[in-house]
Ligand SMILES: Nc1nc2c(ncn2[C@@H]2O[C@H](COP(=O)(O)OP(=O)(O)OP(=O)(O)O)[C@@H](O)[C@H]2O)c(=O)[nH]1
């Protein structure tokens with residue numbers, strides 16, 4: 112529904128005319144378009160502000176390479192900087208020296224935690240590990256059944272104590288059982304919670320204290336808007352997150368929230384959720400996400416062609 | 418108890434200056450974009466505010482603040498103007514089809530609406546039309562038990578059209594006034610799943626010509642600009658009659674409501690403010706604007 116950024120930048124530079132070097136004024140005009148594209152992709156306002164000023168600095172005075180038009184030049188600078196923030200390398204799940212590795216997922220309601228516990232368990236199982244999933248959401252109606260159903264589909268056991276037990280105890284007991292029975296990865300599904308819900312945030316802190324997870328993954332919906340930073344910052348402050356899972360990327364959301372979260376908490380994006388099915392999970396490629404945030408899946412080919 | 422970081426403090430601070438300057442508009446722009454109104458809606462809103470300030474010769478920042486409030490309310494009224502009047506007829510099931518992308522709060526909103534209609538003395542039934550997501554049927558059944566409302570369900574993996582067919586029949590046989598139909602979460606970009614919704618509609622219309630009398634789209638308040646596309650695409654597929662904005666108890670400002678009101682005018686009818694069955698309220702532009710932008714720590 113929006114014009115693409117490359118179209119708009121091309122229009123800008125056609126107006127200004129082609130010169131050998133990008134002047135401050137050219138860059139300002141271009142940056143207005145970049146800013147708008149990022150905001151339309153739901154990148155946080157403050158993140159956009161800092162980002163644009165960093166890019167501006169780099170772009171001013173840069174010589175326009177013969178091979179590229181100024182529009183493409185600006186895009187390639189923007190893309191480079193985006194990738195820098197998104198993390199240039201893929202960071203895999205950190206497995207413990209001495210098993211079991213303990214992984215906990217946290218996040219807002221409905222972001223995709225339970226589904227991704229199962230997706231990750233399935234990946235690990237295919238790598239030959241022995242995962243155990245833990246039903247520590249005792250609040251949402253049928254949350255345990257949901258995890259058990261998924262467990263059945265991928266043939267991974269689920270540890271549960273029903274809905275009367277305390278999530279902290281459930282997590283502790285599950286880890287003990289994993290040690291006893293030789294499970295090598297314990298994946299703890301927690302209830303969805305708002306970052307401003309004090310009792311629920313304390314609960315998740317207590318779970319983390321009790322089992323000392325090697326990985327605490329924030330599961331965030333790709334469609335999230337400006338609030339993504341507040342959510343991520345608070346979860347990070349309380350739990351020291353180790354990674355991010357960005358879900359529902361199979362739609363047409365640009366996923367700017369990922370950039371916002373990366374810039375404010377700095378933890379790597381570990382997985383991308385691309386569908387409802389168990390196998391719809393992918394490793395994260397920074398260049399692809401950068402292009403998508405800019406609203407230009409084809410920018411890579413555009414630059415390569417030039 | 419949840420404590421919301423009030424944006425109203427920011428708004429109040431903004432207007433605490435001696436005169437109306439260009440800085441004020443810049444700060445307002447920042448604030449509205451951070452509330453998810455989106456660039457276009459924000460710019461239009463600020464243009465309207467400037468016009469009003471000129472027209473009414475407003476000089477005091479406090480008056481400008483009131484003018485902004487008025488403009489925001491006026492914008493949201495685009496989303497209440499087009500509401501359909503609901504006619505509940507004895508003997509004809511009033512069918513409510515609930516749709517939306519994954520995880521927004523559809524099933525929970527159904528439980529809330531069931532409670533709401535029950536409290537009005539209506540006979541309510543639920544249909545487990547999400548046969549796809551793991552334990553979606555169990556989830557609806559738990560709500561059914563808690564509310565003592567019958568749930569018509571088939572096995573997981575069954576054809577949603579078939580469950581809906583049975584649900585419609587059961588509604589007639591058991592004299593239900595309200596039939597709430599849950600559906601699986603689906604992204605608006607998935608052609609087959611959107612077609613499936615059209616099919617479900619047709620099944621309903623075989624029993625009741627005007628069914629579904631209500632088609633409710635549930636949008637998550639934390640959704641950014643994608644919410645606009647969701648509203649547009651679901652409306653194209655199934656004639657949305659109502660929108661519910663769920664999860665407004667978080668820190669999100671639900672600014673997408675303004676963008677939807679401005680660009681589409683689709684009726685917004687409810688807000689969801691928690692996971693409990695009572696956490697549902699009627700959408701009201703004045704309350705929405707005051708609670709989220711201007712009010713003290715008001716309840717929605
Ligand atoms: N399209 C799509 N849907 C997804 C993806 N991941 C999860 N979902 C769906 O999103 C919805 C919510 O997923 P859940 O795994 O139940 O989310 P949750 O975070 O555990 O939810 P709560 O426990 O209620 O907080 C379900 O309908 C999932 O099928 C994804 O990558 N793409």
Ligand SMILES: Nc1nc2c(ncn2[C@@H]2O[C@H](COP(=O)(O)OP(=O)(O)OP(=O)(O)O)[C@@H](O)[C@H]2O)c(=O)[nH]1
Pocket residue numbers: 220221251303305517518519520521522523524525526547550553600601602603635663664665666667689690691692696
């Ligand atoms: N805080 C808060 N949580 C809510 C609200 N409405 C629903 N939820 C929670 O959001 C999560 C998802 O709700 P569901 O009703 O299962 O959402 P859904 O749209 O049916 O999800 P799918 O069927 O998987 O697409 C659950 O954990 C609910 O408890 C609300 O108004 N506020």
Ligand SMILES: [Mg+2]
Pocket residue numbers: 224225226248251254300301302303
């Ligand atoms: Mg869950």
Ligand SMILES: [Mg+2]
Pocket residue numbers: 523524525547553599600601602
């Ligand atoms: Mg549901």
